[in-house]
Amino acid sequence: MDFILSDGKSTNTKGYRTxxxxxxxxxxxxxxxxxxxxxxxxxxGRWENIRIEDDKLMATPVFDLDDPQGKEVARKVDKNFLRAASIGIMPLRLEYINDEFVLVESELMEASIVPIPSDAGAIRLYNEKLEELSFDQVKVNFNFNNNKQKSNEMAEVVFRLSHKTVEILGLEADYTPKDVELAVAEKDKEIEKLKADLKAVEKQSQTDYLNNAEKAGKISAVERLSFEKMAEKGCFEDVKTMIDAKAETATETLADKVNKSSITAGRENWDYLKWMKEDSAGLEKLRAENPKEFERLQLTIKK
Structure with missing residues (x-):
């Protein structure tokens, strides 16, 4: 006759299912x-035809009839006095699934004929040294220090939020933990959007400040590129401090120099190529007398 060594659908008396x-x-x-x-x-004896059928571990016993005890157990099995088996396993992975502990992975070490069915409590748990373990020891090894009752209590935590919090989250009076989770997730999205909007405003403010500083002649186009890189690294306050300090010592803006330059008079709208074509000698003179304006004209080529 075949024996059911273990039934994967049953929870044993020790509180877990295999x-x-x-x-x-x-x-x-x-x-x-x-x-x-x-x-x-x-x-x-030994087991043969070891297999899994319909979520059951099955095997066929072959008794050692030359051994007195083996012969006696075979007789009792044949007479239907003994008809239960049990396994000895080494736990490899324990999980808490749907309100019950489940040995998700294990290794079969031995299988026995027993007076008590395996899934009614006679199942044995071993470590690698084949030393018997209690289920409490197994739970500790897998960081399940709480028992089933405590796990259920944790799963049924009742949220008690203040009236103001309920109002802010937009919850109904009979809210559930899932409602709280969804409401918080929605608030997180709103916060992320506000952060993105604020970042965009700050970026525009920094750009406007640098634009005004360049137009006023406080910084050159080349300096502006360096300051922009510093601002991108979160150092805009340092940039502003440097430019503001620089502005205090500035006695003449770039616009002033352009207006005073006899070379550029009437040619304020000329770009670099126009200068090269119409007055290359004047362009060389401009480079010597007004290098910042010359630098600005060079940038017009890139634009």
Whole structure:
């Protein structure tokens, strides 16, 4: 007759269920000893045709009839006095799923004929040294220090929010934890949008400040590029301090110099190429007398 070594659909009396599909069988199949009641000193045969059917771990017993105890157990099985089996496994992964502990992965170490069915409590848990473990020890090893009842209590936490918080989140009087989660997520989106808008305003403000500084002749176009890089790194206050200090010592703006220059008189709208074509000698003179204006004209080529 075949035995059900473990039923993956049943929760045993120790408070957990074994996922049969997650039981590793390779090592056991290499030495499929049959014990009596998990006693390694009582080898009464071997298991054959080890397989999984309908979420059950199944096997066929082959009794050692030359062994007195094996022969006696075989007789009791044949007479229907013994008809239960149990497995000894090494836990590999424990999870808490749908309000119950589940040994998701394990390795089969031995299988026994027992007086009590495996999933009613006779299942054994071992460590790598084949030392027997309690389920509480297994939970601690997998950082499940709380028991099933505590886990249920954690899953049913009642949120108690202040009236102001409920109002801000736009919750109904009978809100659930899920409602709170969704409302907070929506507020997070609003906050991220506000941050993005604020960043855009700050960026525009910085651009306007640098534009005005350049137009006023406080900084050159080349200096502006350096200041922009500093601002992008979050150092705009330092940039502003440097430009403001520079402005205090400025006695003459670029606009003043352009207006005073006899070279540029009447040619304020000329670009660099126009100067090269119409008055290259004047352009050279401008470079010597008004280098900032000459630098500005060079930039018009790039534009």
């Amino acid at each position: 996922n049969v599909l997650g039981i590793l069988l390779e090592r056991f199949k290499a030495n499929p000893v049959m014990l009596f009641d998990h006693d390694t000193g009582k080898v009464i």
